[in-house]
Amino acid sequence: GKRAVFEARGDIFTVPAKKGDVRNLTNSSASAEREPVWSPDGTQICWFSDSGGEYHLVIADQYGRHQKNIQLKDPTFFYSPVWSPDGKSISYTDANRDLWLLDVAAGRVRLIDNEGYAHPERTIFPAWSPDSKWIAYTKRLRNQYNAIFLYSLDKGKSFQLTDGLSDSKSPCWDKGGKYIYFLASTDYGLNVGWLDLSSLERPVNRAIYLAVLAAKEPSPLLPESDDEVKSDDQDKKEGEKEKKKDDAKEKDEGEQDKDDKDKEVVVTIDLDGLDQRILALNIPADDYSALSAGSEGTIFYMRAPLKSETQKLFRYTLKERETKEIVKNLQDYTLSADGKKLLYTVGRNQWFIADADGEIKEGEGKLGTDDMQMVVDPQREWQQIFREAWRFQRDYFYVKNVHGLDLDWAFRTYAPWVQHARHRADLTYILDILGGETSIGHSFTGGGDWPDVETVPVGLLGVDFAVKDNLYQLARIYRGENWNPALRSPCSGPGIDVREGDYLLSVNGVSLNAAMNPFSLFDRTADKQTVLLVNDKPDTAGARRVTVVPLSDDSELRTRAWIEDNRRLVDKLSDGKLAYVWLPNTSVSGYQNFNRYYFAQKDKKGAVIDERFNSGGLIADYVIDLLSRELLGYFNNPLGERDPFTAPNAAIWGPKVMIINESAGSGGDMMPYMFRLKKIGPLVGTKTWGGLVGIWDVPALVDGGYITAPRGGFYNLQGEWDVENIGVMPDVTVEQEPRLV
Structure with missing residues (x-):
């Protein structure tokens, strides 16, 4: 508990709890040093390093x-080294979810x-017995x-502790x-389908x-019980009677207690x-995570309050059988090897012991x-x-x-380019370009x-301008939904x-004409009171001064207007018979949009499902299941x-009909694929993007950057790779010609 060890920007640092200076143990821009861990006695640190070209243990x-360098089997990326309490062994995992000793x-x-x-949540992390x-x-x-497993080093085999239900x-x-603690849930249910839209809003x-x-x-x-104790007189008499017997044993027992400790x-x-x-502790079930054992009979765990980005840390003791909240609003924590010191983080890069x-x-x-610093x-x-x-493409593709x-050709071809980067x-x-050589959509x-370049916040009114009489006219005001803070319209x-x-006519007293860029007068006005001078005629006579608060981004206003324009058009052309539902993606906002618009129009006689420009996310099973429901009867x-x-x-x-285009991909490829497979209705528009693989599980680069290496690809019921680099073809092709819109 005297120092904490950190990995930052590919270097290993130790930071004192009180006295001393920060130490950079590695000082190397040429290699990545990752996952540092103290030995149980605090005299050593181990970590993974790629000095020499491949990761090994240091x-x-x-x-x-x-430094002692230990080469590891099968060059790849490694995770979570954990020392045994006696310091003789280290267990760790790798990119392939192997657990090593x-x-x-x-x-x-x-x-x-x-x-x-290859699940996005890595769980095969080791925990050593005392x-x-x-x-x-x-x-x-x-x-x-x-499920929880126990591996015996003496027997060289594993045993399953929990039943998997x-x-x-x-x-x-x-x-x-004497005990093992663990977390378990019997309502995990649809979270098994982590890639499915139906797993959203399923708290565990x-x-x-x-x-x-x-x-x-x-x-x-x-069970515990409070019982009456003997009176002082009774205790005194019996105490005197037994004193000689107790005194005779006292010394030996004291020495035995020391030996036991x-x-x-x-x-x-x-x-x-x-x-x-297996027993349940007297702690009500909740959204718990990061369970750890401290000193004997003590555990720590985090709980995430509903819709909160931060968590709370709790401590529970078997002796008291009570829980106590000890830290509010933290992101993560860890314990020292002896369980006596707690390292936790609050906010951005604020760490405490x-x-x-x-x-x-x-x-x-x-x-x-x-x-x-480095x-x-x-x-x-x-x-x-x-x-x-390059290794990520090798190890995670x-x-x-x-x-x-x-891959060797790709390395030889592009590695020399790096020396010319400035x-x-x-x-x-x-x-x-390296990633592009894999011919993959994602x-x-x-x-x-x-x-770190400062940007200038330009205020936006949520309007379309037109030029008339050498002035700017408000051709359209996007009115949004003022009851919704995210869709507030400054001009309504x-x-x-x-x-x-x-x-x-003017902004904050500065006159405006068509020779000027109108946005130049809204420099630094976002979220600030701004005075407009407006009139229904091109002069100041009778003009009105109106105070508005411009937005920093009006894209949500414009998107909502586009949706509502489409919905009203479908309603008009179908004489009120058809619903219109647009899904921007197959993630949270797509799920929310579907729920908002689909059920509110359940009195319609059919539906137009628009997935143009769908950016994907998850597999839209939730949407397809609802669209393909069959009518079974009435009440x-x-x-x-x-x-x-x-x-x-x-x-x-x-x-029902689904509209598709070339800008819909990933989950936006899979949704029309399933729509057709379930024979819900025709697909109309143009071929989708053709990018049906999933990206997850790839670590970050040392400077905080990233490169993807798709971890899973789609194949059809016939066992053939499908959709990726192909797309989903429409049943009826309709090109959107610029002259028509």
């Missing part, structure tokens, strides 16, 4: 000296297990629920060696459980009947992370980033042949260390007397016009 003293002294590695699923004889870890089963994760060992509550490892060990949660923990696990020794079992006061124990050699760093980006690309934009361009790169609403057709309604309730009731019955 073990050094706390000053970064006396390293003998530090011998440098030998042993494969423990493999998760078997006696270094067992490793607990989470593994995803064939039902894609997580609940989603279990975050195993950790009590320091006394997890309870905290304890497994009693030895068959003879009593439950720590047995110094005695090493031995973990005993009786596998038979272990599933019947505190006594794990003590009272934690807000703001105390802040670390001096501002002193984590000298970056851009050219050497860019060489490392290029190698990393969804098919091993990388669409036929000769700006991060040059490197991004090279990485983009090849994206960006981010990184760019100059009670008390704002601005009308379509008005001339904009009568004895009131009003006797309109019956349909069964099911949340649907639009009648014909």
